[in-house]
Amino acid sequence: MQYTTEVDLDIEAGEIKRGAVNCTELEDGSPVVFPYIIMKGKYKGPTLLLNAALHGDELNGIEVINRVFEKIKPEDLHGTIIGVPVVNTLAFRARKRVDPIDDKNLNRVFPGRENGTVTERIAYHFFNDFVRKADFGIDLHTGMKGHLLLPHPRIRTLNGFIPSLEHHRALGTEFIFQNEGEKGMLNIEAGKIGIPIVCFEIGVASVLDEYYINAGFKGVINFMRFYDMLDGAPEIPKQQVLLKDYHEVISPIGGLFYPKVKPGDVVSKNQLLGITKSPYSGEKYYVRASDNCYIIGIRSQPVVRQGTTVAWLMTFEKGNVLPPLDRKDVRIIPSKLFNDSQERGIDIKE
Ligand SMILES: [Zn+2]
Structure with a gap:
């Protein structure tokens, strides 16, 4: 070269x-x-x-x-x-x-x-x-x-x-x-x-x-x-959500983290997000959603310490649905986030 x-x-x-x-x-x-x-x-x-x-x-x-x-x-x-x-x-x-x-x-x-x-x-x-x-x-x-x-x-x-x-x-x-x-x-x-x-x-x-x-x-x-x-035509979801803040969930104990949800899941309050198990003390910690939320990220490397972030969540007060794009030839496709939320009876504010 x-x-x-x-x-x-x-x-x-x-x-x-x-x-x-x-x-x-x-x-x-x-x-x-x-x-x-x-x-x-x-x-x-x-x-x-x-x-x-x-x-x-x-x-x-x-x-x-x-x-x-x-x-x-x-x-x-x-x-x-x-x-x-x-x-x-x-x-x-x-x-x-x-x-x-x-x-x-x-x-x-x-x-x-x-x-x-x-x-x-x-x-x-x-x-x-x-x-x-x-x-x-x-x-x-x-x-x-x-x-x-x-x-x-x-x-x-x-x-x-x-x-x-x-x-x-x-x-x-x-x-x-x-x-x-x-x-x-x-x-x-x-x-x-x-x-x-x-x-x-x-x-x-x-x-x-x-x-x-x-x-x-x-x-x-x-x-x-x-x-x-x-x-x-570009494919744009019917609802695009603008998010300005997200919530990080930490593991309060060290050990191995076993995720129970994946990015893109919509979860209800108290739903299990994952479990940290300590191979030293045998202690288990169940990480749960503090509110109805959308999983925007999950820890994909299992070894965690006290305080390691294991999940990134969007609560529905923090998301804003954007108005439709002003452009003629956009192909509007359904939004999975919006449809899954509605199915669970969770509102995202417009
Ligand atoms: Zn980078």
């Missing part, structure tokens, strides 16, 4: 190009490079940036980008797709969230520094060579090890900066989470210069999970249809 420091995105219509960007070199002289692939459609349209592995152990998004380039053909594409499947190349090599030597979180140092540490230089090249040249983007993440949450986009606000809700709704997930972000996050820093980047959480770190890969791929296709990069 040829390494370059300058990226030329100007390719012919119908063309696909692979390359790699050289960001810096390590102590032994080996280069720090991350790969990219560009597809320019036969038709004119916007430029979409797809990236994964800002955190090196988040793998599902890498496969989503592989599939996008395997399945979409330039003959069907309006505009350009830029894929950067592994941004944090050193953390990926180490099978870690961050590079263990530099120890900086890549998703806190955007827009990067030209003469900074290795992680800051990766951020600098990614931001200047790709982010600034895109019209919008989807930044694929997963939860940390053990944090298995439903597929959802995360809207991040900061000091009065509020990103566009529409770009997040365009993925077609049932729930959208909004919380306060931090300086240096990709979606915050790109959003501040007018480039909407949607952070899309699909699954959990260190594994490839077909359910979440499919959800990620479907979200990307919905987004591309929504913004007319592909023909066809």
Whole structure:
């Protein structure tokens, strides 16, 4: 593969190009490079940036980008797709969230520094060579090890900066989470210069999970249809729920956690969520729902300590059903969350 420091995105219509960007070199002289692939459609349209592995152990998004380039053909594409499947190349090599030597979180140092540490230089090249040249983007993440949450986009606000809700709704997930972000996050820093980047959480770190890969791929296709990069109507659930707060349930004892529900389940007050059993004392703790709620995440690694979060819940006072999208050719599909809730006689406020 040829390494370059300058990226030329100007390719012919119908063309696909692979390359790699050289960001810096390590102590032994080996280069720090991350790969990219560009597809320019036969038709004119916007430029979409797809990236994964800002955190090196988040793998599902890498496969989503592989599939996008395997399945979409330039003959069907309006505009350009830029894929950067592994941004944090050193953390990926180490099978870690961050590079263990530099120890900086890549998703806190955007827009990067030209003469900074290795992680800051990766951020600098990614931001200047790709982010600034895109019209919008989807930044694929997963939860940390053990944090298995439903597929959802995360809207991040900061000091009065509020990103566009529409770009997040365009993925077609049932729930959208909004919380306060931090300086240096990709979606915050790109959003501040007018480039909407949607952070899309699909699954959990260190594994490839077909359910979440499919959800990620479907979200990307919905987004591309929504913004007319592909023909066809995006599929959007009849009710999309915007959630601004969730409740974390901890295990009060250490041991092994046995989940009894899964992400996406609607549960009633006092329903059993899981059991922690201590192999030392023989003690058992039954984790129950404090209220009617929607399971947005469950711990997927069994060994827990006192205070480890084992479930992430949305109570129904905290969710808001969004009004229908004002767009003509959306294909409205049923919402499982809404239907399951109604079946159990639980109301979500409109
Ligand atoms: Zn991440």
